[in-house]
Amino acid sequence: MLDIAFIRENPDIVRAAIKNKNREGIDLDRILVLAEERKNNANEISEINRQRNVAQEARDGEAGKRLKEELKAVEEKHQATEKELVSLLIKIPNIPSADTPIGPDESGNVVIRQWGEKPQFPFAPKAHWDLGKNLGIIDGEKAAEVSGARFVYLKGDMALLEMALMRFGFDTLISEETLKKIIDGAGLTVSSKPFTPVIPPILMRSQVMNRMARLDPIDERYYFEKDDMVFVGSAEHTLGPLHMDEILKEEDLPLRYAAMTPAFRREAGAAGKDTRGILRLHQFDKLEMETFSKPEDGLAEQNLMVAIQEYLLQQLKLPYQVVSICTGDMGFPDQRQIDIETWMPGQDAYRETNTSDYIGGFQARRLNSRVRRTDGTLEPVHMNDATAFSQRPLAAILENNQHEDGTITIPEVLRPYMGGREKIEAKK
Secondary structure: OOOHHHHHHOHHHHHHHHHHOOOOOOOHHHHHHHHHHHHHHHHHHHHHHHHHHHHHHOOOHHHHHHHHHHHHHHHHHHHHHHHHHHHHHOOOOOOOOOOOOOOOOHHHOEEEEEEOOOOOOOOOOOOHHHHHHHHOOEEHHHHHHHOOOOOOEEOOHHHHHHHHHHHHHHHHHOOHHHHHHHHHHHOOOOOOOOOEEOOOOOEEEHHHHHHOOOOOOHHHOOEEOOOOEEEOOOOHHHHHHHHOOOEEEHHHOOEEEEEEEEEEOOOOOOOOOOOOOOOOOOEEEEEEEEEEEOHHHHHHHHHHHHHHHHHHHHHOOOOEEEEEOOOOOOOOOOOEEEEEEEEEOOOOEEEEEEEEEEEEOHHHHHHOOEEEOOOOOEEEOEEEEEEEEEOHHHHHHHHHOEOOOOOEEOOHHHHHHHOOOOEEOOOO
């Protein structure tokens, strides 16, 4: 949620954000009127309370009774104004950063840089769904019988490969030595404080998801109306509220967390898209990063997360490109969104495997997560979330490391987690 003072002082910037994020229909003029009414109501309540104190000291019971009735009426008006104002404020999207490209949809996204050489094959490379089926390690057909479309069984070496990938991710995030190497390699000036591993809930109250600004569109969520609970679409959804309604100490920041959870998404509106394989599932595993920082460090924190993502993919030797997501394609609470798309030779395309969202103080203001500065002042902390690994890089590993006989070379960095084995091949 945006600060009302910022909206009042920068209405043109807010209107541009509403337009560029395709959120038109928000009555900004009404919001400004309500904000003024709320201010006037608060002043009136303060004045009535002052008069009540005077009446009490003068032992003027009649005036006290009259002022009590006046106070009740103004407080009711104030509550109604506050309720309407907040209901409108939470519809305003975050303001995109100055370096976010303006565009209507994904066509406006901009490639920032590329890394790695695309592999050349003396044969026609297969897509991961064919490779997985032939090896007996991805089974979408049986999953469709059991659970429906967009579910899969990962079996045998594919299950082990995912465990190896996630453990490699965790080992990177909890190692200060590795983080220092990543920071130095990226030329960043940021803390090397490691991430704290967390096993968070995967169900959360809908009102808390709403405070995270991630409840809408509700069609994307698995919502249980009877319990008023929502399945997380990513671990960030329950990592973000870790410090809800708390005041953090400036000297404790940054706070960094990492969690691997199942993620659940309805994929509403994705009919016909990526119906095969593991790129667009209703349920998948995801290792997520979440950080809380001082406002002046928020952007650098996102740059660190992107550097971590690039390091992980480079260690896997997977070619990728870093993409700046435009206003019309970025998330509602995002101030700056950077995605990484990894090369999939079996599909002859780069596909999104990682995303990082710099939220600024937008979520923290809704969550009431604040930092007490050394001078005693309070302000919202700045929040970031980013993907370390989901199951999507598994598809890239299969497609980039395939051989004509259908076997897959295991990336060297993952071999220690798979008993030193070098290849995945069909079981005899």
